[in-house]
Amino acid sequence: MILFPDIPLHGVKGVLLDLDNTLYAYDEVHHVAMQACTEKFIQEYPFTTPEFFQELYNKARKRVNHELHGQGASHSRLLYFQKLFENFLGYTHFEKTLQYEALYWNTFLQTMKILPKALSFLQECYQKKIPICLVTDLTAQIQHKKIIQLNIQPYIKFMVSSEEAGVEKPHPYPFLLALEKMNLAPCDVIMIGDSEKKDKLGADLCRIQFYQVQHYDKQSHH
Numbered sequence: 001m002i003l004f005p006d007i008p009l010h011g012v013k014g015v016l017l018d019l020d021n022t023l024y025a026y027d028e029v030h031h032v033a034m035q036a037c038t039e040k041f042i043q044e045y046p047f048t049t050p051e052f053f054q055e056l057y058n059k060a061r062k063r064v065n066h067e068l069h070g071q072g073a074s075h076s077r078l079l080y081f082q083k084l085f086e087n088f089l090g091y092t093h094f095e096k097t098l099q100y101e102a103l104y105w106n107t108f109l110q111t112m113k114i115l116p117k118a119l120s121f122l123q124e125c126y127q128k129k130i131p132i133c134l135v136t137d138l139t140a141q142i143q144h145k146k147i148i149q150l151n152i153q154p155y156i157k158f159m160v161s162s163e164e165a166g167v168e169k170p171h172p173y174p175f176l177l178a179l180e181k182m183n184l185a186p187c188d189v190i191m192i193g194d195s196e197k198k199d200k201l202g203a204d205l206c207r208i209q210f211y212q213v214q215h216y217d218k219q220s221h222h
């Protein structure tokens with residue numbers, strides 16, 4: 001584990017960078033977004049409990065994660081909520097699926113904040129003219145929105161999402177796609193991320209130098 005300011009950049013021609021839980025603290029933001037969805041659900045179905053909603057959500061999430069394992073859409077909140085209401089109501093509820101997805105992501109985007117040390121790092125790379133390519137596991141549209149919301153688009157040259165790559169980290173392909181976009185070789189770049197299973201393993205498979213960053217001592221994931 002390393003902190004952003006301590007990552008050596010000497011001789012580095014490009015940086016591959018994870019997004020979720022690397023540039024901002026994921027768990028806190030997810031919690032606030034889930035809170036908003038839980039409150040809406042309890043209002044609409046007053047005979048239920050927050051625990052019941054959480055259980056419904058977990059069940060739907062596990063099913064989607066399992067069925068789409070290794071693909072960007074395995075984290076799709078749209079699919080989570082679609083399945084959640086299918087399990088709860090016994091049919092597909094189109095309006096509620098879209099409403100809860102929008103509420104989740106709108107709350108998420110409004111809550112997320114770039115970690116100050118991560119921002120300093122982006123600025124340092126910018127000053128040193130080291131290009132950055134995000135390598136991130138999720139559907140592309142929401143990742144685009146996160147970049148705009150964090151207001152870091154001036155610092156990021158490229159992004160590879162797992163939706164675009166068709167496979168998720170640690171599969172080498174998203175990393176290779178990033179190298180192709182940057183026109184750089186594995187020995188030219190470093191990879192930075194929070195996850196040993198995804199970011200480190202993928203970088204290792206591609207023989208890319210990896211740095212695991214630490215912000216706080218919780219685990220991620222979507």
Ligand SMILES: [Mg+2]
Nearest residue numbers: 018020021194
């Ligand atoms: Mg991450």
